[in-house]
Amino acid sequence: MQYGYFDDKNREYVITRPDTPLPWINYLGCQAYFGIISNTAGGYSFYRDARLRRITRYRYNNVPFDLGGRYIYVRDNETGDYWSPSWQPTRSDLEQYTCRHGMGYSIIGAKRRGILASTRYFVPLDENLEIWQFTVSNERQTPAALSVFSAIEFCLWDAQDDATNFQRNFSIGEVEIEDGVIYHKTEYRERRDHFAWFACSAELAGFDTQRDVFLGSTRGWDRPAAVERGESANSVAHGWAPIGSHHVRMVLQPGETRQILFVLGYHENPKDAKFDPPDSQIVNKKTAKPVITRYLIPANVDAAFQKLRTYWNGLLGICQVMTPDIHTDRMVNVWNAYQCMATFNMSRSASFYESGIGRGLGFRDSNQDLLGFVHMVPERARERILDLAATQLPSGGAYHQYQPLTKKGNNDVGGNFNDDPHWLIVGVAAYLKETGDWSILDEPVQYDNQPGSEQPLYEHLQRSFRYTLERLGPHGLPLIGRADWNDCLNLNCFSDTPGQSFQTTTNKEGKVAESVFIGGLFVLAAKELAGIARHSGHADEAPGYLAEGARMEETVRRHGWDGEWFLRAYDDFGNKVGSKECAEGKIFIEPQGFCILAGIGLDDGLARRALESVRKYLATPHGIVLQQPAYSRYYLHLGEISSYPPGYKENAGIFCHNNPWVIIAEAMTGNGDGAHDYYSRINPSAREGISDVHRCEPYVYAQMIAGRDAPTHGEAKNSWLTGTAAWNYYAIVQWILGIRPAYDGLQIAPSIPERWAGFRAVRRFRGVTYNITVRREGPGNGVKLTVDGQPVAGDVVVPPADGRGEVAVEAVLH
Ligand code: GLC
């Protein structure tokens, strides 16, 4: 069953009923001002950092959990009937509800009793504000006397404190109201130099800024007293809960349409110019006012919206494909790329499953996110790489997370996740292949954000590499530390007390437990680092990296192969994890995918053996589960992985992030059918028809789909912020379709299903547009290339020497 449909032409997903199984959300803003918006207008906004600069409030674990948002109420002033065009919060019966989630905007609207009302929400490029462009039409035969109320609830900035520290917070709220604009200035009197403002383009009949006056002390958002009454109270918040609500009255003639703009913004003042007059406590609005005025003019708002559309058309235009599969096309061309922007911006910080007050940007996560993002805005990828590298520790290890506002490593979590450093090599390699910008390697970057500790980025990569060499275990495999990619495989933790962190409680010295997964990752990193060295004037170092990689590859073959698949790890007792010898957790997905991705076993059949085992033991119709058999009870020596009931999350859930590793492995071994088959099993668009089972948005990936051991097999969870986005994008575009940036040019090496007659693609790469046609002549994946009609050897198209901006590439598969 479905709750909507894809409007491919407009790059929108159209939700046709408000009661989706979960809030189906979209992101507003893609630079510094961000918002989350659900299909019923729930959600919140923040500036740069969801924890430290929260603009509107979110109540955690609410029911339903997207309650609290960007609400508009429409009231019929003759009958007193009132309703919300986004269905929530009044949940009135609606005719014609639709929510269109598009690229950086959402349009939510409905009709009730002859009144059609809809709001387009978006954040203009290069501005720190969001626009609610509200349109209302009278489709009745008679004039309609209406009231329109806006409503948002301000957050007192630090979202964690806002949600907990009531004894203080109930006394600090402050606002100003000037010319109908509501200014939220809590804590501005002391150390803050920023405030929020909420403006309306229409003449006001009134306003409210004190929540309990607007709602009534015993009511919620579904029945605000002011709306019921049809009159604002012009309340001024002193303490308690500051809100912003405007009230506009109008009479619409039959057939008449009116537009009202509501604009919510964030503004910073210089520390020495906070007040106006300077010796007062009144917010200096001099630099905010021109912005407010500009966006209360409809023509400017329409122009800003067009600019946003053009921006997204440009970004998505960098890579467009036309294949025989609609689900591939719409994910690659629109939604998966779009999701990669969200994961780049948010990392794992703010969604409806990440509260915005927990994790900031993750070292491992953000490096991987680059794989799906770097081609879109390489300058921002560059900046991110340098920020990440600056949180690396002198040891080569890294802070596991950092806060986006301060860009400082998070001490509570610390480091010693022993896979972390290598993801920097993977991220930098992706950046270099895309851009050819070798200058990044010379950028001086601090360690642990310490001034004076600057070293070229290249040295950071070398330290990443050495980090593992200095931390090898009894079998010569990398020691696992707190965890590797699988945060929940905690082999040194032995946590027995409720509430302890599984990752950071460490009861073992950590000199025994080893990770085969990091072994694979190290082999890949060695190859990438050798490639980087060869192309950047360090060619003499390349053989050394390759030799270390080869040594590790040997170790993996010797101590990391279990007969039919790659082992997962050795635990603190030196026992195998992910082996046929184990009672539970005999086979894990991660080393199968990652060892092959690193090239291990491609030439001697181990890779095929491992992939057959994956198909036999781990594959389900809903995707590939993380391990089998699931752990049926808690194992002290394995940690969080065994804390989850079987089939969920890392305990044999379909952890979508690692499915693409197997997809890539299948593609590398030439099995295009197998690769695309796995790709389709978790492709959200391909699962749209089972939305009642899948439950999450059909336009973006979720972190997890419940595995076969779970009672809810097939149910997705934790949508949006997941490494799944970047990895699937990378798997389908670079490995199945085979359009792969390489140091010397654009490689074309598809591994597509045998039944596909071919496909077309347009890829802009280093300033050149490649018009690519792939045509199947034989059943295999061997490639014969012609570039502008001339046959070329190999499968790499080098950039045209004569500066042509466009080339035609034909690849014939035989
Ligand atoms: C989450 C984390 C990621 C980790 C994965 C597996 O997605 O964000 O860092 O690799 O879980 O545990």
Ligand code: GLC
């Ligand atoms: C939990 C989650 C895991 C995530 C980790 C982040 O362990 O299960 O997916 O990576 O938290 O700290």
